[in-house]
Amino acid sequence: xxxxxxxxxxxxxxxxxxxxxxxxxxxxxxxxxxxxxxxxxxxxxxxxxxxxxxxxxxxxxxxxxxxxxxxxxxxxxxxxxxxxxxxxxxxxxxxxxxxxxxxxxxxxxxxxxxxxxxxxxxxxxxxxxxxxxxxxxxxxxxxxxxxxxxxxxxxxxxxxxxxxxxxxxxxxxxxxxxxxxxxxxxxxxxxxxxxxxxxxxxxxxxxxxxxxxxxxxxxxxxxxxxxxxxxxxxxxxxxxxxxxxxxxxxxxxxxxxxxxxxxxxxxxxxxxxxxxxxxxx
Numbered sequence: 001x002x003x004x005x006x007x008x009x010x011x012x013x014x015x016x017x018x019x020x021x022x023x024x025x026x027x028x029x030x031x032x033x034x035x036x037x038x039x040x041x042x043x044x045x046x047x048x049x050x051x052x053x054x055x056x057x058x059x060x061x062x063x064x065x066x067x068x069x070x071x072x073x074x075x076x077x078x079x080x081x082x083x084x085x086x087x088x089x090x091x092x093x094x095x096x097x098x099x100x101x102x103x104x105x106x107x108x109x110x111x112x113x114x115x116x117x118x119x120x121x122x123x124x125x126x127x128x129x130x131x132x133x134x135x136x137x138x139x140x141x142x143x144x145x146x147x148x149x150x151x152x153x154x155x156x157x158x159x160x161x162x163x164x165x166x167x168x169x170x171x172x173x174x175x176x177x178x179x180x181x182x183x184x185x186x187x188x189x190x191x192x193x194x195x196x197x198x199x200x201x202x203x204x205x206x207x208x209x210x211x212x213x214x215x216x217x218x219x220x221x222x223x224x225x226x227x228x229x230x231x232x233x234x235x236x237x238x239x240x241x242x243x244x245x246x247x248x249x250x251x252x253x254x255x256x257x258x259x260x261x262x263x264x265x266x267x268x269x270x271x272x273x274x275x276x277x278x279x280x281x
Contacts, residue, residue, distance in 0.1 A: 028210040029062065029082070032218060036227035038069035044079070062226065077229045083205075085231045086217055090202040093220075093239050100199040107191040122177065129173040136166050194238050 027044035034041055043065050049057040063076035095103070142148060143159045154162075197219065205216045217224070221233035 026210075027060065027062075028214040029217060032214065033062065033224040033226050033231065035064035035072060035074050036225035036232065037074040038064065038066070038072040040065045040068040040072065042226050064226070074226065075229050077226060077231070081229070082231060083213075086205065086213075086220075086233075087202065089220060089233050089235075090205055090216070093198045093235070094202050095195065095198045097199060100195045103195050104192050125173055125177055129170065129177065132166055132170045132173065136163070136170065139163060139166065190238075198239075 029042075030044050031041065041064075042062050044060055044062045047059045047061060049059065051057070060079040061076040062079065062082060064072050064074045066072045139154075139159065139162055143154055145153065147153055201216050201220070205213055208216070219236070220239070221235050223232075223234040225232040
């Protein structure tokens with residue numbers, strides 16, 4: 001989704017331990033956006049306006065580098081306007097504190113239910129692995145037996161083919177068993193981080209430094225294009241699923257997520273569970 005540096009920065013924002021990222025950006029969003037007209041990168045520059053009364057006004061403009069098309073006519077956008085547009089995008093995914101807490105609790109309940117199902121699947125995989133291991137052992141005994149001295153029971157080619165098939169199956173099962181143990185924790189961690197981001201990102205963006213603003217924009221969306229002085233943000237799949245199409249999530253959910261009123265878990269839960277297809281596993 002983002003670079004390692006930006007990822008580590010967001011870990012700190014979300015209250016998690018991460019590698020220090022002391023580097024500060026003179027311009028927060030350079031390297032993240034492209035010109036929608038010609039595809040060139042978008043850069044930034046400072047401008048100062050000196051008034052006769054001695055006042056000096058400082059501006060930052062983001063504009064197309066025109067490296068791909070020197071004649072590109074895409075206009076620049078002032079950083080304050082860019083901030084306003086990003087704030088509008090963040091407002092669209094912002095949830096209330098109550099909804100965030102309920103959503104995380106609800107997803108924990110889903111995880112608990114999933115744990116039972118996955119435990120059964122885990123046991124089945126363990127059983128399959130044991131059977132494959134037994135088949136490999138039997139195959140070896142058959143191949144090396146006295147009765148198979150001249151390949152009467154199983155030829156070299158047959159042995160190699162069967163052994164290869166069983167080893168691939170064994171490797172696949174072992175890999176599935178190794179990963180299954182961590183899937184649930186990753187699942188709930190992603191859920192919590194997503195809803196924490198949706199709750200607090202707008203405030204973080206408003207009060208944060210350049211690195212914070214950069215990390216939040218990078219996490220919010222991809223394919224960031226500037227066209228006609230407007231920033232077009234393609235929300236990441238998780239946000240598209242939860243908030244990008246309100247008709248799918250349901251009007252009740254949208255109302256509740258922005259409200260401080262008590263939530264009806266039965267109604268909201270039915271809508272929210274339909275929007276968890278983005279979760280892994």
